[in-house]
Every structure is written in structure tokens, then in C-alpha cells.
Amino acid sequence: MGRTEIIEKVNTVFRDVFDDDRLLIGEQTTAADVDGWDSLKHISLIEAVEEAFDMRFTMLEINGMKNVGEMITIIEQRVV
Amino acid sequence: MNYTELEKNCTRSTEGFVDSCTLAVLGTGATQHLAKAVKGYAYSEGIALDVYDADYNQIDAQVLDPNSELCHKSPEFTLFWLCTEKLYEEFCQSKQRSDFADTVIQRVERYWNLVNGKFRTNILQCNFLQLDDRVFGNYGNKTADSFIFQLRKLNCLLMEKCLAHRNVFLIDFCYLQEKYGIDALRDSRMYYVAKLPICTRMLPEAAKQVVDVIKAVRGKIKKCVILDLDNTLWGGVIGDDGIENIQIGELGIGHAFTEFQMWLKELGKRGILLAVCSKNEEAAAREPFEKHPEMVLRMEDFAMFVANWEDKASNINYIQRTLNIGMDSMVFLDDNPFERSLVKSMIPEITVPDLPQDPSQYLEYIKGLNLFETASYSEADRERTRQYQEEAGRAAQQCQFSDYGEYLKSLEMTAKTEAFDSFHFSRIAQLTQRSNQFNLRTVRYTEQEIAQLAGDERHLTRYFTLSDKFGDYGLISVAVLDKQEDKTLFISEWLMSCRVLKRGMEEFIMDELIRTARDNGFDTVVGEYLPTAKNKMVADLYSRMGMQPAGGGRFTVQVKDYAMHQTYIRRQ
Numbered sequence: 011m012g013r014t015e016i017i018e019k020v021n022t023v024f025r026d027v028f029d030d031d032r033l034l035i036g037e038q039t040t041a042a043d044v045d046g047w048d049s050l051k052h053i054s055l056i057e058a059v060e061e062a063f064d065m066r067f068t069m070l071e072i073n074g075m076k077n078v079g080e081m082i083t084i085i086e087q088r089v090v
Numbered sequence: 091m092n093y094t095e096l097e098k099n100c101t102r103s104t105e106g107f108v109d110s111c112t113l114a115v116l117g118t119g120a121t122q123h124l125a126k127a128v129k130g131y132a133y134s135e136g137i138a139l140d141v142y143d144a145d146y147n148q149i150d151a152q153v154l155d156p157n158s159e160l161c162h163k164s165p166e167f168t169l170f171w172l173c174t175e176k177l178y179e180e181f182c183q184s185k186q187r188s189d190f191a192d193t194v195i196q197r198v199e200r201y202w203n204l205v206n207g208k209f210r211t212n213i214l215q216c217n218f219l220q221l222d223d224r225v226f227g228n229y230g231n232k233t234a235d236s237f238i239f240q241l242r243k244l245n246c247l248l249m250e251k252c253l254a255h256r257n258v259f260l261i262d263f264c265y266l267q268e269k270y271g272i273d274a275l276r277d278s279r280m281y282y283v284a285k286l287p288i289c290t291r292m293l294p295e296a297a298k299q300v301v302d303v304i305k306a307v308r309g310k311i312k313k314c315v316i317l318d319l320d321n322t323l324w325g326g327v328i329g330d331d332g333i334e335n336i337q338i339g340e341l342g343i344g345h346a347f348t349e350f351q352m353w354l355k356e357l358g359k360r361g362i363l364l365a366v367c368s369k370n371e372e373a374a375a376r377e378p379f380e381k382h383p384e385m386v387l388r389m390e391d392f393a394m395f396v397a398n399w400e401d402k403a404s405n406i407n408y409i410q411r412t413l414n415i416g417m418d419s420m421v422f423l424d425d426n427p428f429e430r431s432l433v434k435s436m437i438p439e440i441t442v443p444d445l446p447q448d449p450s451q452y453l454e455y456i457k458g459l460n461l462f463e464t465a466s467y468s469e470a471d472r473e474r475t476r477q478y479q480e481e482a483g484r485a486a487q488q489c490q491f492s493d494y495g496e497y498l499k500s501l502e503m504t505a506k507t508e509a510f511d512s513f514h515f516s517r518i519a520q521l522t523q524r525s526n527q528f529n530l531r532t533v534r535y536t537e538q539e540i541a542q543l544a545g546d547e548r549h550l551t552r553y554f555t556l557s558d559k560f561g562d563y564g565l566i567s568v569a570v571l572d573k574q575e576d577k578t579l580f581i582s583e584w585l586m587s588c589r590v591l592k593r594g595m596e597e598f599i600m601d602e603l604i605r606t607a608r609d610n611g612f613d614t615v616v617g618e619y620l621p622t623a624k625n626k627m628v629a630d631l632y633s634r635m636g637m638q639p640a641g642g643g644r645f646t647v648q649v650k651d652y653a654m655h656q657t658y659i660r661r662q
Contacts (some may be wrong), residue, residue: 029098050122053280054093054290061291069279 011089016063016082023062027055037079063089093123093290096130096297104138108623111304112165113214114142116149119173120285127290127297128169135301140165146285147176153204164209167304169261170201171216173287174241178223181237188234191244199251202258212307212536214300215252216261217245219272219287256515256537259303259465263288266295269458298460306463309523309534312441313415314363314393315354316406318424319375323351323387325449329374339384346450351386353453358391361471362462363413363478365394367405367422372397393478402429403436413478414588416526416624421461425449466520466537470564480561481589487560498594498658501558505595506662507602510544510551517565518553521585526624528596529585530617530631533570548573549582550606554599556590556659566590567599571606577613579606584617594657600635604652615652617645 011019017037025033028046041047047055056072059081065088067075075081104110111132115125125143132139142163144152149170152160160168181190202213222230222238230236245264252258267275270292277289288296305311320327324347325337337344338351358364364387368375375397379389389395394412396405402424410417417439424430425445434442446455484501491497510518519537526532535543543549554567567586571579581603586596607615617632619625620643632645636653640646 027094027097029101049284053123053284053286054097057277057280057290058092058094067279069282072279073283 011086013082013086016085016089017078019062020059020078020082020085023058024055027051027058035078037077037082039078040076059085065089091131091134091294093127093293096127096134096294099130099133100126102133104133107136107138109136109308110138110140111167111308112140112142112163113167113169113304114144114152114160114163114165115169115171116144116152116160117171117173118147118149118176119171119281119287120146121171123286123290123293124171124288124296124300127293128300131294131297131301132304135305137301137304139301139304149201153201153208156208160205161208165211167214167307168205168211169214169216169300170198171287172198172218173285174219174221175281175287177218177241178221178237181240187236187240190240191247194244195247195251198248199255202255206255206257210539211257213255213258214261214303215248215258217248217264219263219267219275220245221272221276256519256541257539259307261299261303263296263299266292266299270295302460302463303465306465307523307534307536309526311419311464311524312362312421312461313419313524314365314409314413314421315357316365316367316409316420316422317354318426318429319366319368319370319397321425321449322423322445322452323347323354324378324385328378329370333377333382336378336382338378338382343449344384346452348384348386350449350452353456355386355391357462358475359472360462360464360467361474363393363415363475364391365409365413366392366396367402367409368397369399369402370397390479391475393475401432403433406433406437406440414527414591423456465523466516468516468520470517470520473564477561477563477589483560484558495658501560501593501658503556503558503593503659504662505557505598505659506555507552507599507606508555510540510553512541512544514553514565515540515544518568521565521568521587522583525585525587526622527588527627528591529622529625530581530628531583531620532585532622532625533583535583543570550579550610552602552606554586554595554602556593556595563587563590567595569599569603571603573612574616577611579603579610579612579615581615581617594655594659596631597635597655598657598659601654601657604647604649604654608649613649615647615649616640619643619645 021035024035025031028044056067060066063085065085067084071084115121122143125141129139129141142165144160152158184190205211205213218241220241226233226236230238233239248260252260275288275292280286280289317323325343326335328336338347354364378385379387394409396409406422410420417437421441422433423445430442443456443459445452488497515537519535519540522535543551550571552569553565555565556563569581570583572582574580604615617637619629637645637647
């Protein structure tokens with residue numbers, strides 16, 4: 011799965027989790043850019059992304075990812 | 091439904107919802123996700139649930155301080171969720187390990203008492219997920235100093251302690267652990283980074299348990315299961331295969347049906363009515379229950395048995411009319427998707443589970459739906475099927491009389507009036523939770539509230555029993571009378587089981603209420619009708635009983651002007 015494909019799919023998950031059909035995310039998007047992306051939402055977001063891609067982040071990654079780009083990179087490494 | 095869906099539900103409008111309710115969530119871990127899941131799940135069940143989520147680890151402050159937000163809100167339900175991880179930290183620091191469970195249960199019980207002392211609520215107590223530290227391995231089970239020993243003991247103590255607290259209901263998270271396993275339920279990463287004891291993927295299941303209990307306490311319960319026969323209660327088709335060839339019993343796939351029947355029989359013993367609705371010749375349909383040696387269910391287990399070639403929706407309507415219970419309290423089980431979809435479309439109120447194709451999966455599937463949650467259990471439950479069968483006997487007798495009065499006379503009815511007593515608290519509470527049609531103000535009480543009413547000088551309480559020559563109906567009606575100023579007695583609740591309608595019992599009870607007023611020195615009796623979707627049948631009850639409309643749904647009568655009724659019921 012290519013990076014563009016991944017980001018498209020991640021965007022779908024974001025739209026579902028944040029209940030916003032027009033939400034558009036990019037590599038540089040951070041929690042500060044998305045309305046409602048707090049620490050609580052972060053947990054349900056992570057679980058939803060994991061389910062969509064059938065992969066797991068480590069604890070360090072959950073806590074450490076700085077923007078959507080980093081999330082994509084991890085997914086890229088784990089999903090064949 | 092996944093967690094994201096539930097979260098979305100939380101922001102949806104509940105305008106037009108008839109059911110609304112309040113809940114507070116208190117815990118030692120992160121409770122925000124559970125609070126949202128419960129709210130969202132309640133939404134999907136048509137309940138507008140207002141949830142107050144106390145901050146992380148705030149239990150003591152909330153239950154001790156009479157000015158806390160919790161006490162200020164006084165919610166109808168208060169949920170305690172103590173997470174096992176926190177308990178383990180405490181265990182590791184404790185010196186006296188062999189009495190750890192006793193120490194914790196004392197604290198939990200103190201929470202209950204503190205809350206009960208401050209406001210009226212129903213307490214929902216989650217039991218503890220059983221996280222085994224494996225420090226002792228299997229040996230932990232025979233070592234009082236091990237965590238798992240104390241933890242399992244603690245879960246048993248919870249069950250024992252809540253026996254004595256009528257308004258405490260356990261939420262069985264351990265059931266989820268048994269069904270799905272701890273690895274599915276819990277995600278260490280999410281506990282470490284967010285103090286989340288159950289991962290969001292499993293929270294819808296956890297929320298369901300909470301909402302199921304809330305619904306049961308509020309009287310939304312199932313009372314009857316209507317069963318198909320061929321390929322539902324046994325394998326094969328009785329009309330084609332004959333009694334020798336249907337599959338039931340220990341051997342082969344028949345075993346799945348045997349276990350399914352055993353489970354249904356247990357439901358029957360618990361007070362859920364069983365009825366048959368089958369497309370068959372009646373004689374052929376009855377034969378296996380009468381003659382097959384390995385049949386678990388027998389004719390006496392069914393409140394009604396309907397086998398003919400009519401469509402199932404008509405037959406279900408007939409069963410509902412005869413048993414006289416709400417359609418929304420009935421469940422229809424049928425292996426045939428065509429019949430299910432017909433019944434669903436004709437009778438939207440009835441619950442029709444989509445049974446799996448493979449009969450070996452029936453039982454697990456049905457158990458998972460948890461349709462038969464209850465908030466009470468009493469002696470009367472075990473008698474229910476017999477009572478409905480007696481009713482059929484009465485119906486047969488009625489046909490012999492052309493005059494209804496003669497028929498009533500022939501029943502040789504006897505009724506008794508008593509003030510609430512402790513032997514009957516649970517049955518009385520249960521009636522207030524179950525009765526919807528003959529219910530003037532539809533006030534729901536828990537056992538604890540009934541006990542309080544019984545001891546409260548400001549009220550007079552009455553319950554009524556009825557028996558006749560066919561059998562004993564038991565306790566069938568409840569009235570609560572509030573003493574008001576100006577020698578006025580207000581009927582703040584009156585309900586009656588619909589099984590005893592049209593026997594003169596409502597007249598008998600009204601007369602008794604007037605006598606009660608007179609004997610206690612009251613001049614005036616006031617009643618009130620609060621309409622709901624289901625209690626139309628008693629809209630004009632007070633007028634029929636001889637009371638005068640006083641506006642706003644209220645009715646009044648002077649004790650001295652009241653004319654006693656003639657009934658065929660003997661006072662005992």
C-alpha cells in the first residue's frame with residue numbers, strides 16, 4: 011500500500027472518528043489542527059486506525075507521534 | 091455497534107425520546123470513555139441518558155462531601171467502577187494480605203452507605219476484572235496471600251454483600267472476561283498511556299451490560315418467549331419425519347436442541363412464560379411433548395400452545411391478547427428467516443432475534459443478547475406459568491355460563507388486604523416495575539423504596555391478594571396512599587395485574603381504599619391518572635368507581651358520599 015493510499019484511508023478513519031465528513035488531513039496535521047483531538051479522542055483514534063489497517067502501534071509510538079506524517083510512516087512500515 | 095458510533099450518538103438530539111434518566115460514573119481508572127459509551131448505547135435503546143462523569147479518582151471526595159457535584163446532581167443511578175490495576179497497587183503495599191478482600195469490601199460497602207445516606211439512587215457496582223499476577227502460578231488458588239485468591243474472594247463478597255442492599259445491582263464485567271478473555275478486553279498500552287481499564291473496542295459490550303441493568307430496573311423487561319417447533323426446538327419436521335425421526339436427545343446434533351430446551355426450561359422456572367406458535371397440525375405438534383422420552387420441555391411448561399395453519403403474526407397477536415402482556419415484552423424465536431421477517435414487519439414492537447443458521451450456535455447467540463435481564467426475583471416468578479394455565483381453565487368455565495355474574499359467583503373468589511410487610515417487599519417492587527396497563531401513575535419503586543414506604547408514617551400502604559377455586563393469583567395489586575392536609579388521602583400509586591381484570595377486583599379494592607380512609611379518619615380521597623403510552627385502560631377508572639373529576643387528571647370523592655360496590659369477592 012502506497013503512502014497516498016494510506017493517507018486516504020487514514021483520512022476516512024479520521025472523518026468517522028471526528029464525525030466530520032469534510033475533514034481533510036495531511037502529513038503535517040497535528041492534534042492542535044483538528045477540533046476535538048484531545049487525549050481521550052487520541053485513544054479511540056488509535057484503536058480505530060489499528061482496526062482499519064489490522065496493525066498495532068507500540069506504546070512509545072502512541073505517546074510519541076507528533077503529526078499524521080509520523081503515523082503514516084509507521085503504518086507504511088507495518089502494512090505490506 | 092463500535093465505539094465511534096456510540097460516541098457519535100452522544101451528540102445526537104434526543105428530542106422526542108419518552109425515556110430519560112440520569113447516571114453518575116465514579117471510578118478509580120479513566121471512566122470518560124465508558125461514560126460516553128453508556129450514553130451512546132442508551133441513545134440506541136431510545137433512552138436519553140444524562141451522564142455525569144466525575145473526575146479521575148474522585149470517589150471519596152464525591153461521596154463524603156454533601157456539597158459535591160454528585161450529591162448536588164442526585165442521579166437516579168450511581169455507577170462505581172473500581173479498576174483492578176489500582177487495587178493491585180494497593181495490594182502490593184499492604185502487609186496483611188490474607189484479609190485484603192475484607193478490607194476492600196468494607197470500603198465498597200461504605201461507599202454504598204454514604205451515597206444512600208445522601209440521596210435516593212440505584213447503585214450500579216461493577217465487579218472486578220480478574221487480573222492474575224501469576225506470582226504464585228496455579229498455587230495462588232490455594233494461598234490466601236496471593237492476589238488472585240483475594241480478588242476472586244472479593245468478587246464473591248460483592249455478590250454476598252449486595253444481597254442485603256436492595257438498591258445495589260452488580261454489573262458483571264467478569265462475564266465479559268469469561269466470554270471474550272482478558273486479552274480482548276484489556277490493552278496494556280491503553281492502560282499505561284490513558285489509564286483505560288477496558289479498551290474502547292470492547293466498551294460497547296461493557297456499556298450494554300450497564301444499560302441492560304438500567305432498563306430492567308426501570309421496568310423494561312421481557313416476560314414471554316414464543317417458540318417455533320420444527321428446527322427450532324428439535325431437528326427435523328415433525329409432520330414429515332414423525333416422532334421417531336426428529337432430532338433430540340444425547341446423540342448427534344439432537345444434543346444441541348436438548349441443551350437449548352434445558353435452557354428455555356430454566357427461563358420458565360425463572361418466571362419467563364413460554365408459548366408455542368407453530369405451523370403444524372395441533373395433534374402432531376403436541377405428540378413429541380407428550381410421548382418423546384428425551385423431550386426436555388413438556389406440555390406443562392407452556393403457558394400457551396398454538397399450532398395451526400394461520401399466519402404467525404395473527405397467532406402471536408392472539409397469544410399476546412390472551413396472556414395480556416405488552417407486545418414489547420415478548421420475544422419470538424424461529425429458525426425460518428421468512429417467518430421472522432413477516433413477524434417483524436407485522437409486529438414491530440416484538441423482539442425477533444436473527445437466530446444463526448447452525449442450531450449449535452442458537453444458545454450462545456441468545457445468551458449473548460442478554461434479553462432476560464431482571465431487577466428482581468421472587469417466589470411468585472416460579473408460579474407464573476401455572477397461573478396462566480389456570481387462567482385458561484377459567485376461560486373454559488366461562489363458556490358454560492350465559493350470565494357473567496353467575497360465572498363470577500361460581501369462581502368462589504376470596505381476597506385479602508394487608509399493609510406492606512417485609513415478606514412481600516420484593517414482589518411489590520416487582521409489580522411496580524412490571525405493570526404498565528392497569529397503573530394509574532406508573533411510579534416505579536425498588537425494594538428498598540418499598541421498605542421505606544412501609545415504615546413511613548406519612549403513608550398508608552396496601553397490597554391485595556386474590557384466589558379462587560382454580561388457584562391462587564397471589565399478590566396482584568398495590569396501592570400507596572399519601573396522608574395530606576384537610577383529612578385528605580391521596581392515592582399516589584395504584585396498580586393491578588391485568589390477569590385479574592373484570593372479576594370485580596378493582597371495585598373491591600376501591601371499596602377497601604375508602605374503608606381504609608374512613609377507618610383512619612380521612613374525609614376525602616383523591617386519585618390521579620397520569621397518562622402513558624400504555625395505561626389508557628384506566629383513564630376513566632376513577633369515574634367508573636364513582637369519583638368526581640376535579641381537573642388536571644385528578645378525581646375526588648367524599649368518604650361519606652361513596653357508595654360501596656357489589657362484588658362476588660369474599661373478604662378474608
